[in-house]
Amino acid sequence: MTEKLLIIAHLDDSLFYNFTDYGVEVFKPSDLGQTVDPADITIAFGWNQTAGNQLLNAPNSKLKWIHAISAGVDTLPLAEFAKRNIILTNSSGIHATSIAQSVLAFILHFVRNIDVAMANKPKQHWPAIDEVKPHSMTDFTYTIFGTGHIGQEIARLIKSFGAKTIGINSTGHPVDYFDETLALEHLDDHIWQSDVIINVMPLNDHTRQFYNQQFFNHFNNLFLFINVGRGPSVNSNDLISALQAGQVQHAALDVFETEPLPANSPFWRMDNVLVTPHSTGQISHFQRIQVELLLKNLPGFVKSGTISQNQVNLDKGY
């Protein structure tokens, strides 16, 4: 049987031949009910609610595999996929390099006082030398919640600056580039001595609203809080209070509970907060990398219905 692939995520037509060369028939959402019966689609590249529902609601749907072009898949109907034995792959790993580079940009921005330099610029203010107190990367301890591809690449880069890294994962198992690892449910007191906290955890029942008032209350003056994971892992109001109270000195946020970040969000107006538009995972040649990822799994899928990499555990959600 020929696989029928629906391209839901944006993909330049010039990349379609990558699939047709493998004998796969390629369709767009506008073809559904026209040149192809939605029930006959076997693979989806990307996902959105409109096209997704057309596939799921088609009687006798043959949908067997969805490839998500993001690492996080929490917005997808995982329980429904599980019930129908649909395979889900994600793009975990391909964003690691890009996100880790942004995290280092955030850290160095505050550690090396680029924030101060930018505030001084419109005032043409050249501070006296004893007013200037940049920190060194090695003055601080960096705790990364999440030790998967992304967390590990962040830790590797921080280690190349000679600084100390602590990793938090489900069981506390050791991971390369982390000086220490601890289980999420058994956080030691010395975690609260960290200077920089970085969230890259997936969103699930354990991590939703994890960073709340109770979490921030552990700190007197955390130097920097970074969220490049998922917006709903953070209680925005609690973070804003912690920033205002000085429990958290600076924040760099790429993801938010509501996106786009509303114009009335206090984050836009706080001098000690850096806001990026959910862009840290954006990478050069993104489409080509996604196509390559799907193609790596395609032969095994066609032959025996098995997937060699990036399959999501639908119960765990990652």
Place this chain on the structure above:
Amino acid sequence: MTEKLLIIAHLDDSLFYNFTDYGVEVFKPSDLGQTVDPADITIAFGWNQTAGNQLLNAPNSKLKWIHAISAGVDTLPLAEFAKRNIILTNSSGIHATSIAQSVLAFILHFVRNIDVAMANKPKQHWPAIDEVKPHSMTDFTYTIFGTGHIGQEIARLIKSFGAKTIGINSTGHPVDYFDETLALEHLDDHIWQSDVIINVMPLNDHTRQFYNQQFFNHFNNLFLFINVGRGPSVNSNDLISALQAGQVQHAALDVFETEPLPANSPFWRMDNVLVTPHSTGQISHFQRIQVELLLKNLPGFVKSGTISQNQVNLDKGY
């Protein structure tokens, strides 16, 4: 004979015992002509014109060694020191870690579009995803003029991000962490294909006004020009013209021809320029590190008048 040390650079009194423990007598500039004859000072810690002239102008001065607390010593009267056989040591090396961290902060600021995010913030502008085009560190080639301690540490960090480094030094001799090295006087055409240029050269007759119109004319759209070396190596007006013409897209400048940077300098008002106040070499525990550096050389100096590290070649100026 007991060495008599004049503390010219600022040093907390609490650190003086480091010297007295070695049997060295310690004086401040206010002691000159009071408790100590300027002619009897044998070692100076730091240098400025006022105190320096008191020492040099004292008849039968016994001054034998000056320790400069900076890496660059171009503002000191090197020819006069040479004539008198005065040893000069500098602080080359101790600033490398600090300056390299700032250089990476500058690079990541522009590569990862932190500049764009900060410009969007006061407008509460959340761009659409296809408006956002952060680069990757590996999209670019980085050419570092100067392959000493500082240049090498910068190259090491850039390599840890997986990107390509080219080093420029006097002879083109190979240096660790540089994929290629070239001699300053034999720059190949492919240097002009670089995306990021970083200056860490000392100031001397070869490097003064080196970055001028002729240099910038080699580029159509250099992504980033960084100066953390010496201000007078750059012709400011020529750099401003190159930035305005788009030959240079962005600049990050820590040193300037005139410091403090005058309020009417166009650099303050250019959106594509990051200005820091000659602060990249500022490091934590700076005084203690300087004292340690002098103490490393002290035993050999007292015993036989020899210096084990950081002696400046007074002809070359570094």
